[in-house]
Amino acid sequence: MNAITPMRWYTAWWNRLFFWIAHKRPATTAGLITLSLIHYARWVIIMPDQFPRFPDQPREDVKYAYMIFFSNFNGSWNQYVDSFSSAIPGGLDLFWFGSIKYPKSVPMLPFHRYITSNQIWTDYYYNAYPMASSNDVKSAKRVKDSLLSFIADSQNFNSDEFLQKYNRLLIDLQHDLSQMGPNPVVSLSASAVERNLSKEGVARRQLSD
Amino acid sequence: MSFEVTTGGVDLDDIQGSVVKAYGRYGLIVARYVFFHVEVPVAGRKFVEDILPLVTRGIPWNDPSFIPRVATNIGFTYEGLRHLDIPEVTLHGFPEAFSMGMKARREIIGDTGPSLFHRWDPVWNNRDDTTQHVHIMVTIDGKEEQDLESRYQEIRQILAANPGVSQLEGHRGADGDNLQYQPAAAILPSKDNLGYPGGKEHFGYSDGITTTFFEGCGEDKNLVIGGGKPTGGDPHSAAGWAPLATGEFILGHPDEAFEYPEAPGPPLFSRNGTFMAYRKLHQNVGSFNAYLNDEGGKFPDGKEALAAKFAGRWRNGAPLVSFPTEKSANEFIMELARLQKKVWADSASSEEKNRFAELSLQLVAFDYSGDTSGAKCPFGSHMRRTNPRSALEFGKRNAFDVPGALSNRRRILRRGLPYGRVVDPTRDDGDHGVIMLIANADLSRQFEFVQQQWMNYGNDFGLANDPDPLLGNHGTNEGRVGGGRMIIEGDVVTNKPPYFCNRIPTLVETRGGDYFFVPSLTCLRMIALGIIDPT
Amino acid sequence: MANKSGNAYALTVLCPIRNGVPPGAPPGGQSYTALLRNQLQTLHVNEESPMAKVPNNYLCRFWVLSDVPYQGKPAFREHLKSDYLVFSSNFYGELEPYLEGMWKALEAGIRAILEHCFGGETVTNAKSFIEYIKKCQVTTTFFFNGSTDEPLAQQLKNLYLKQELSKFAFENQGKSAPELQAAFREFVQRTQPANLSGPTWAAGAYHLDRVVE
Numbered sequence: 001m002n003a004i005t006p007m008r009w010y011t012a013w014w015n016r017l018f019f020w021i022a023h024k025r026p027a028t029t030a031g032l033i034t035l036s037l038i039h040y041a042r043w044v045i046i047m048p049d050q051f052p053r054f055p056d057q058p059r060e061d062v063k064y065a066y067m068i069f070f071s072n073f074n075g076s077w078n079q080y081v082d083s084f085s086s087a088i089p090g091g092l093d094l095f096w097f098g099s100i101k102y103p104k105s106v107p108m109l110p111f112h113r114y115i116t117s118n119q120i121w122t123d124y125y126y127n128a129y130p131m132a133s134s135n136d137v138k139s140a141k142r143v144k145d146s147l148l149s150f151i152a153d154s155q156n157f158n159s160d161e162f163l164q165k166y167n168r169l170l171i172d173l174q175h176d177l178s179q180m181g182p183n184p185v186v187s188l189s190a191s192a193v194e195r196n197l198s199k200e201g202v203a204r205r206q207l208s209d
Numbered sequence: 210m211s212f213e214v215t216t217g218g219v220d221l222d223d224i225q226g227s228v229v230k231a232y233g234r235y236g237l238i239v240a241r242y243v244f245f246h247v248e249v250p251v252a253g254r255k256f257v258e259d260i261l262p263l264v265t266r267g268i269p270w271n272d273p274s275f276i277p278r279v280a281t282n283i284g285f286t287y288e289g290l291r292h293l294d295i296p297e298v299t300l301h302g303f304p305e306a307f308s309m310g311m312k313a314r315r316e317i318i319g320d321t322g323p324s325l326f327h328r329w330d331p332v333w334n335n336r337d338d339t340t341q342h343v344h345i346m347v348t349i350d351g352k353e354e355q356d357l358e359s360r361y362q363e364i365r366q367i368l369a370a371n372p373g374v375s376q377l378e379g380h381r382g383a384d385g386d387n388l389q390y391q392p393a394a395a396i397l398p399s400k401d402n403l404g405y406p407g408g409k410e411h412f413g414y415s416d417g418i419t420t421t422f423f424e425g426c427g428e429d430k431n432l433v434i435g436g437g438k439p440t441g442g443d444p445h446s447a448a449g450w451a452p453l454a455t456g457e458f459i460l461g462h463p464d465e466a467f468e469y470p471e472a473p474g475p476p477l478f479s480r481n482g483t484f485m486a487y488r489k490l491h492q493n494v495g496s497f498n499a500y501l502n503d504e505g506g507k508f509p510d511g512k513e514a515l516a517a518k519f520a521g522r523w524r525n526g527a528p529l530v531s532f533p534t535e536k537s538a539n540e541f542i543m544e545l546a547r548l549q550k551k552v553w554a555d556s557a558s559s560e561e562k563n564r565f566a567e568l569s570l571q572l573v574a575f576d577y578s579g580d581t582s583g584a585k586c587p588f589g590s591h592m593r594r595t596n597p598r599s600a601l602e603f604g605k606r607n608a609f610d611v612p613g614a615l616s617n618r619r620r621i622l623r624r625g626l627p628y629g630r631v632v633d634p635t636r637d638d639g640d641h642g643v644i645m646l647i648a649n650a651d652l653s654r655q656f657e658f659v660q661q662q663w664m665n666y667g668n669d670f671g672l673a674n675d676p677d678p679l680l681g682n683h684g685t686n687e688g689r690v691g692g693g694r695m696i697i698e699g700d701v702v703t704n705k706p707p708y709f710c711n712r713i714p715t716l717v718e719t720r721g722g723d724y725f726f727v728p729s730l731t732c733l734r735m736i737a738l739g740i741i742d743p744t
Numbered sequence: 745m746a747n748k749s750g751n752a753y754a755l756t757v758l759c760p761i762r763n764g765v766p767p768g769a770p771p772g773g774q775s776y777t778a779l780l781r782n783q784l785q786t787l788h789v790n791e792e793s794p795m796a797k798v799p800n801n802y803l804c805r806f807w808v809l810s811d812v813p814y815q816g817k818p819a820f821r822e823h824l825k826s827d828y829l830v831f832s833s834n835f836y837g838e839l840e841p842y843l844e845g846m847w848k849a850l851e852a853g854i855r856a857i858l859e860h861c862f863g864g865e866t867v868t869n870a871k872s873f874i875e876y877i878k879k880c881q882v883t884t885t886f887f888f889n890g891s892t893d894e895p896l897a898q899q900l901k902n903l904y905l906k907q908e909l910s911k912f913a914f915e916n917q918g919k920s921a922p923e924l925q926a927a928f929r930e931f932v933q934r935t936q937p938a939n940l941s942g943p944t945w946a947a948g949a950y951h952l953d954r955v956v957e
Contacts, residue, residue, distance in 0.1 A: 002805070002807055002830070002832075004809065004812065004813060005813075005815075006812060006813070006815065006819065015885075016885055019746070019885045019886040020746070022886060023746060023886060029888060030605070030608060031608055031609055031610075032888055032890070033890070034602065034603060034605050034608035034609065035609075035615075036603075036671075036890065037668070037669070037890070038888065038890040039802075039803060039834075039890055039891050040752075040754065040802075040803065040834045040887070040888065040889055040890060040891065041887075041888040041890070042754045042756070042832070042884050042885075042886065042887045042888065043884075043885050043886045044756045044882055044883070044884050044885055045885045046758075046882050050882060051758065051760075051824070051828070052758050052759070052760055052828075052879055052880040052881075052882070053760070054760060054862040054863035054879075055863075056862060057760050057825075057826055057862040057863075058763070058825040058826060059825070060824055060825055060826075061825075062812065062822050062823075062824065063820065063822060064812070064820075064822065066812060067885075068756070068830070070756075070805075070832050072803055072834075073890075074668055075662065078653070079653075079654075079658055079661075079662070082466070082618045082654055083614070083615050083618075085466060086465065086466070086609070086610065086611070086614040086615065086617065086618055087608075087609040087610060087614040087615055088609065088610065089610055090610065095886070100815045100819045101815045101816065101819060106466060106467055107466045107467045107468030108466035108468065109466070109468055109471065110468075117813070118813050120807050120808075120809065121807060122805050122806070122807045123781055123784040123785050123805075123806050123807050123808060124784040124785065124787055124805060124806040124807075125789075125804075125805045125806075126789070126793045126795035126796070126801070126803065126804050126805070126948060127802075127803045127948070128796070128801060128802050128803060128896055128899070128900065128947045128948055129899070129900065129903055129945065129947075129948075129949075130790065130948065130949075130950045131949070131950060131952070131955065132903050133668045133673070134890045134891045135668055135671050135673070136668075136673055136903065136906070137891045137892055137899055137902070137903070138891065138892055139671065139673075139906060140899070140902035140903045140905065140906040141892045141894065141899075141902050143902065143905055143906040143909055144898075144901065144902040144905050144906075144937065147905060147909060147937055148937055148938060151932060151937060151938075157925075159920075159921035159922040159924070159925045160921050162921060162924070162925045162928070163921040163924055163925070166924065166928070167699075167704070167706035168704065168706075170699070170706045170707050170913060171699045171700075171701055171704065171705075171706055171707060173909075174583075174696055174698050174699060174707040175583070175588065175671050175672075175696075175698075176671075176906065177696055177707075177906070177909060177910040177913055178667055178671075178672040178673035178674065178675045178694070178696060178910065179673055179674060179675070179694065179907055179910050179911070180673045180674055180903070180906070180907060181673075181674040181952055182950060182951070182952075183666075184317075184661050184662065184665065184666050185316045185317055185661075188314075188316060188317065191316065204786055204787065204788040204789065204792070205786055205787060205788065507918065694914065708917070709913055709914045709917045711914050711917075
């Protein structure tokens with residue numbers, strides 16, 4: 001999900017300050033962390049004079065600053081907008097308060113419409129582990145850490161000791177051992193696009209073809 | 210039994226009774242679901258007009274004298290509304306889940322593999338023959354079979370008077386029968402069963418224990434405990450619960466996001482209406498019993514405990530999180546049943562009446578804050594998935610704006626009854642299952658979300674791709690073996706290791722259904738008269 | 745530095761796309777932007793994605809910013825003079841090694857894309873590529889990392905181990921202590937938990953039967 005919203009450049013300064021504070025105070029992100037469904041989220045404020053420019057390129061002369069929002073999580077924005085709006089409305093407002101005509105994050109429908117009307121289509125997406133949610137990635141680290149410790153500790157166990165300690169390992173990892181696989185269909189349109197593209201006529205290619 | 214009720218500004222007289230009431234609780238324990246096709250719009254509208262006087266409203270039945278012997282309600286598919294000449298603008302205002310219809314949503318809700326539509330009852334499977342498409346659902350709920358039959362005959366007469374409407378057959382019954390309607394009936398425990406006195410379903414679980422409670426629903430106000438949304442207060446008392454916003458279930462009222470849910474215009478058309486999914490869910494009784502016997506034989510705490518871990522309640526109805534052992538669950542239910550008998554026979558002392566009220570509360574007044582490791586009630590159990598209460602805070606108080614932030618918008622009203630009868634408990638192919646009716650203001654945000662993210666996936670619970678053990682799609686079974694898995698948590702305190710349940714077969718399969726709009730009484734009148742003007 | 749969260753880096757790059765159509769294009773020919781979009785939309789995906797070859801690349805996306813959105817009165821209406829290719833990437837480590845790794849794996853493809861962009865002609869080697877990207881980079885104001893910040897190879901190995909240990913636990917339930925211990929030793933030999941170049945999950949894989957490499 002990518003969205004771009006304009007902001008008055010002087011409000012953008014305040015917004016950047018709030019983001020800086022959020023960055024320094026872990027409590028601000030506590031809600032986001034507990035939500036745990038986000039792989040990555042980022043906000044990028046581009047001041048009017050910060051658009052990259054090369055010699056033969058016309059100079060931009062926009063008056064607004066622009067904030068770009070990128071998010072990656074399992075599921076679709078449509079499905080989870082309710083979760084964000086219900087769980088962390090204050091946080092969302094902090095991030096978007098400076099955007100022009102931003103309705104607050106509650107009620108949900110105007111917020112949802114605002115974001116989706118400013119949404120931009122992703123032309124290409126790559127994820128190194130499309131079958132893993134962010135929960136899975138975090139969980140896998142726990143498995144690896146515990147497994148390596150266990151292997152080191154259990155080198156010289158007799159089999160009874162081994163069984164006992166193995167069971168202990170399983171208890172520690174009981175919420176980390178569910179198996180992964182392809183994710184639920186995010187939206188019928190997305191899966192239709194995927195199917196249509198893979199039908200004859202649109203061959204996939206490498207970058208330099 | 211009279212009870213106190215506050216309607217909170219909701220005009221229950223305008224809302225259909227099937228939405229706000231689980232009729233089974235009021236003794237209407239048998240039902241027929243009848244489906245019609247409208248070939249001629251004028252006839253369809255006249256049919257609606259003729260049925261209107263029979264349609265049961267949602268007024269509270271807080272006195273036994275208010276309870277009728279039979280109730281009737283009506284709903285329409287998107288195509289049905291189109292065939293009744295509802296204006297195009299109004300039709301376009303419906304959300305896509307409803308306008309596509311349930312069959313087209315199969316990839317989202319997991320009606321694939323064993324639940325794919327080609328195995329559905331013929332009544333739902335006439336894509337190519339447009340004269341057989343389902344347009345209207347009429348539900349008849351009654352105390353006894355004869356109550357159903359006389360109402361059914363009244364409706365048949367209305368049908369006869371309106372030849373542009375036809376009744377659709379094609380409901381599969383026992384022995385391959387082709388029925389004119391779908392029958393359903395509560396399964397009441399046998400007289401000597403000292404279990405929870407409510408209804409059962411075909412796997413043997415007590416069902417229909419919690420009432421989803423919303424502002425203005427017209428139910429006994431004590432039912433908010435356990436049925437509403439968590440406040441963060443003590444869940445064992447009223448302080449822990451508040452009614453859910455009306456708009457989560459009824460259009461035209463504020464919902465949990467402090468706005469009216471999206472609805473087609475004009476406002477008068479949608480107001481007091483709602484959406485209802487009808488799903489015929491076949492139960493693989495033989496596979497369930499076989500799995501329970503086999504795996505239950507290996508599971509350290511035994512077969513009943515395994516069944517409890519799957520569901521989140523013991524089969525006798527006791528919630529697992531409050532009664533973690535079979536012994537405590539049995540003692541609780543036996544005491545409850547004993548007291549109930551006395552209360553109903555009017556032979557209970559006032560102390561016993563109080564004790565009965567207290568124990569009844571324990572069936573529903575709980576949350577999972579005392580079980581953050583899942584040692585008592587697994588994270589992946591059916592009940593904890595379908596209604597997590599405040600568990601999605603994962604023990605971090607005040608992580609979210611409100612404790613139920615991730616679940617308050619995912620609640621549904623469960624209606625409907627079991628159908629069929631188990632003749633041979635070792636077979637899957639008998640006629641037995643449940644007719645699930647699910648009411649909510651937003652199909653995709655509520656029913657479909659729960660179905661896709663919580664029933665057929667496990668990420669929100671930290672369970673990767675694990676589906677719900679009972680309702681999850683575990684793929685097409687090979688014999689009795691399926692692809693389902695569940696890790697039943699052990700106990701950190703007692704060093705009990707987790708138990709790995711493997712090869713769980715698909716236990717529940719979809720055999721038909723669709724999405725219906727259940728209009729208010731006002732809207733029904735407008736549909737009948739053909740006077741909807743969205744301009 | 746807001747671009748980083750622990751060891752994870754959030755790179756946001758806006759490459760200005762040349763205006764109009766390439767020289768020598770037929771009348772009514774496709775613009776640089778259209779050509780670029782076509783390229784991007786038909787690239788291989790999942791494990792065959794060119795981006796899978798870039799070391800430590802967790803997740804990335806490309807999209808085209810054609811213009812800024814108008815919010816309606818009283819907001820004013822304004823326009824960008826060029827389109828921008830937006831590249832956003834989350835990866836492990838520092839920027840320069842990442843970009844060097846990308847150049848090494850995808851030089852020809854990068855050149856093909858940058859042909860469409862202003863300043864693209866200055867990119868002839870890794871060093872000039874890094875300079876170019878830095879010029880096009882915009883600072884991430886706030887980066888929330890909900891994942892871990894280990895190297896990609898480690899994350900993939902972790903996922904592999906999670907999946908394999910799960911299968912092991914299911915298959916070996918109820919075995920006697922000696923049997924279990926023996927089975928576990930075999931498991932360790934097969935999966936090589938400490939060896940990142942041993943069996944692991946393939947970057948970008950989306951099917952269970954193709955994920956282990």
